[in-house]
Amino acid sequence: MATEQSIQTLRRIRRRYVQAKLWLYALQAAAAMVVGIVVLYRWGFEAPVLAFTAVSLTLGAILYLALRWRQINKTSLQQVARHLNRQYPQLEDSAELLLQEPHNLLQRLQQQKIASTLQELHPEKEKTYALRPAPSYLALGLALVLSAGILYLPAAPLVPGSSPPEMKVAFPDAPAPAGDTATVIEGVEVSITPPAYTGKKAYQADNLSLRIEEGANVTWRVRTNKPAHALQLELSGETPEDFTVKKNEYTFSRRFTTPTLYTINLNGKQSAFYTVELVPDEAPLIQLERPEQYTEIRLGEPQRVKLLAQLSDDYGIRDANMVATVAKGSGEAVKFREEKIKLDLKGNSRSYKVSQTLDLQKLGMSFGDELYFYLQAWDKQQGYTRSDVYFVQIEDTTIVEAAFDMSMGVNPVPEYFRSQRQIIIDTEKLIKEQNSISRAEFEERSNNIGVDQKLLRLRYGKFLGEEFESGIGPGGGIPEGEEGHEEAQHFSGDGHDHPEFEDKNSPDALLSPYMHKHDQEGEATIFEPAVKAKLKGALAQMWEAELRLRTHKPKEALPYEYKALRMLKDVQQSTRAYVAKTGFEAPPLKEPELRLTGELHKITPPSEKQQVEKKPQFPHTRAALNWLEGYKQHGQYKQADAQVLERAGQELAQQTLNRPGGYLRPLQDLRTLISDIQSKKKLCATCLASVEHAWATLLPPTAQTPQQKTTSRSQLSREYFKQLNQP
The missing domain is CATH 2.60.40.10 (Immunoglobulins)
Structure with a gap:
């Protein structure tokens, strides 16, 4: 019992030592981390070298603390026992025996003696180890003082060249200052x-x-x-x-x-x-990559839409969402429901990427419903942008669209077009419940759906003139159980490969392609050949679906069922009829009668005259250009000409507001010219060219007027044409 208590004493001494040592290491790491964090807070990343040093200090402090903790955690009880042997001579260098299993009587007696001595000394109540905490506390104090100085004391900017540049104001009209008396x-x-x-x-x-x-x-x-x-x-x-x-x-x-x-x-x-x-602040930009402007989800496709978009703005986007409107029903019974959907924005505020999937079923949509949606975004000021409206529609097979009721007394479109969809629903339900029902029930339900598929196939076969089952499917026309019969067993009139007419030049053979025969399966139909081919393809898909349903493979039958339904929809659309409206035929005019023979010489058309005075644009600029042409010819000017240039300069200054950088230099040259005229100096030639070019650019282009073409001919040409005109 004393031995166990002694071991617990060693463990308590070790735990106290590890905690005290780890606390000193934490103080040293905290000193470095405080300095690094304060430097980053004050200057950020303006100075790359200083920022790198601060980050290195912070990361190095964390790494230092982790390594020290790993090292101090390796302190074992044997090391604690050896330390106690050095501290207490009463233990006779035998404290390590407390951690060993005695092999003889002498070791057992010595172990009991050391355990009793250790209990009498109570080393856990004394400080058996010597640590120097003063350097750690001093380092932390210096770090805190340095951090306070960095935060609150003024400092010069660290980034070189950040001081504002010196700018001088130019006074082109003012004379040079004389001496030191002028204010500059x-x-x-x-x-x-x-x-x-x-x-x-x-x-x-x-x-x-x-x-x-x-x-x-x-x-x-x-x-x-x-x-x-x-x-x-x-x-x-x-x-x-x-x-x-x-x-x-x-x-x-x-x-x-x-x-x-x-x-x-x-x-x-x-x-x-x-x-x-x-x-100016630009409005947000919205770019949609997916989906397309109009998307139709066909039968069998997942009722989900992938949305890929990119939103960007010059100064950042404040908010963005999607406005979705679901339309249910048709005609006067249509209902609309609008809701806002939050976008999954990824990226920074200036450029977001949107990648999310719209689950149409969660929006409450079903077959035949439509979804209209658009994206809208606001920037941080008042800019607003919305995208175009996008349409998503789920195909509906329950609606029979036909125009027969407006043109015919009987609607020949069969009522069986919606039965194939019910077979698909039953098949999907069976696949979903396959794991929860017994094998016998699964096979029975699959076979029953196959029977329904067979009945539907036979019904559609009637539209092709197939009045019995032998003419349907891949083996159509082959009696059951006779697949291996020989050519010798064929008989005349069996409808296989025998020619219908022995003499192809007989009158019956020649008229056969143009006659409507009711005694043949392929001809007993009201459909056109193109529609009949689609319907045959649908029957072939039904046959394949029935085969897999009968063999208890509904999952493999589902694609064929969908293909059959799509073909039936195509047949349904092909049966639309168009009847042109009867146009109105006006009665013929009776020419002998006098119609519309009134005299119109007393009726004068109304005329209205209005004189609009068109004011010339930039009159002062045109006057200045005329003065400039005169100056080029004579090289003289008067003091009053400065007023002409001043008025033209005002017109040029008004246009400079629309193009701030375009006419700034000509304006300065114009002021130089005005100053030279007032000072009676020689005008600057480069200034004249610059101002003339600016004025010519300012004036609108002159409208082209037709001019008479004049040609000059020589005496020889005139004589030649004179001789040609003589008889």
């Missing part, structure tokens, strides 16, 4: 805050001509060398607005929903034109 713009920073639906962070523009998201907020920060008397931002067609002043820094913010042009005015001097282009 030292730098401009433009920050753009995209709208919330884009999911983008604020960023700095690298050019004063902006291309931003629709609805974004733009902030200009302008620094000057000294306070300015007036600093304004002027949008195209609007009143200039002042910047907000804070020492030598000026700020202005504006939200843009339409493209425009703008200038920065400093102390009355206007800068060059800069553009604000907008990137």
Whole structure:
């Protein structure tokens, strides 16, 4: 008993040692993991090297803890016993005997003595091992201090080149500043805050001509060398607005929903034109790969539809679903039921893939029902898109479609077309219940279905003139039990291979193909040859189905039953009749009578005249082009010509809103020309060419008018034609 208690004491000492050691290792791993997680939280993956270091620290800490736990878990009771021998001399280096089976009396006595001594010492109540927890706690404390510094202390951005670029504002009309007395713009920073639906962070523009998201907020920060008397931002067609002043820094913010042009005015001097282009939010895009626009599920096919689609959007899709409408019934009794089906979206919010199966039976559909569905999606702003409507129909064999009731007094379409479907239902039910019924009952039911198939086959055989069973099936025409008869046993008139007429040139033989004979099975029918061939094929499939049902193989008979039903449906559609409507024949006109002989010379057609004055497009641009042609010829200009160019520039600026990047450079060249005219300088030749090309592009193409073709002939040609015209 003392030995067992001693072993339990060793186990408790081992467990306490393992827990204490594992706790120190966990503190060391936690110190590294905290630093790695905080670095990832603060900077993310902006700096690849730093992100790699943080991930390595985290994964290394986890791996370190796992390896240490595996190592410390290998501590055995023998190691604990040897440790106690070193700690307590009273055990006489014999603590390991407690874990061994004694082989002689001396070992047994020593084991009992050591067990008693161990119970008197109570080592489990003392700390028999020495650990140094101070380094582990110190490492964790340093990690926490470092993490707090990373989180709360300001730090410079880690990504090189992330500082906003310096941008200069150009003033083409202003003269160069004289000395250090003039106020100049030292730098401009433009920050753009995209709208919330884009999911983008604020960023700095690298050019004063902006291309931003629709609805974004733009902030200009302008620094000057000294306070300015007036600093304004002027949008195209609007009143200039002042910047907000804070020492030598000026700020202005504006939200843009339409493209425009703008200038920065400093102390009355206007800068060059800069553009604000907008990137509109596109509506979601829906692409359906499967199913087709119209899908018909035939008999025997699974009543399921595979849906494959792809949904994408430039800034992400907020919601998407399917709207399905089930139509049941026909005519005035049709009923509609609409429901929304959740889509199985896979991928990120900007590009989803849909791959799911629609179970038509779960939607409550049966034979003859129709399903109309479409997909719809919303983006994160106000965009909405819906796909085309797709149709899925389950074929119905219970409806007899025929046009005989409108054209004939008797409907010759047989009423047996729906019986084959009942045989299919019975066969499928038998296959489903095969494992739950006895073998004798299974064979009996299979044979009964085969009998029903035989009766149905005989009924359809009557439409082909087969009035007895011997003429049906693969062995049609061969009497039962006579399959091996010889040619010598044939007799005249047995209907086998004997010619009907010995003399093929006789009158009866010549008229035979054109006569309707009621005494032959193949001719006693009301169907056309094409319909009769389909019906014969259906009877052949029924024969094959009956063969397998009679031999207790209903699963093999099911495909032939479906083929027979499809052929019967084709026969049903082939029996439609069309009767053309009798058209109305107007009575002939009596020519001798005087009809419609009234005089119309006093009746004048109504006439209405309206003069519409067509205003020419871009009149100032046309006037500027005329001035430009005159300047090319004479090379002179007047001060008043600047007003002509100014008005033409306003028309060009209006068109620049539609094409922000197209006419920006010509506008700047036009301002240079106006400045040169006001300063009485020589006009810039490249500016003239650029402005002329922009104006020519702005004008609509001239409508072509017919011109008289004139040809000039030589004296010799005129004499030649003169001689030809003389008699």
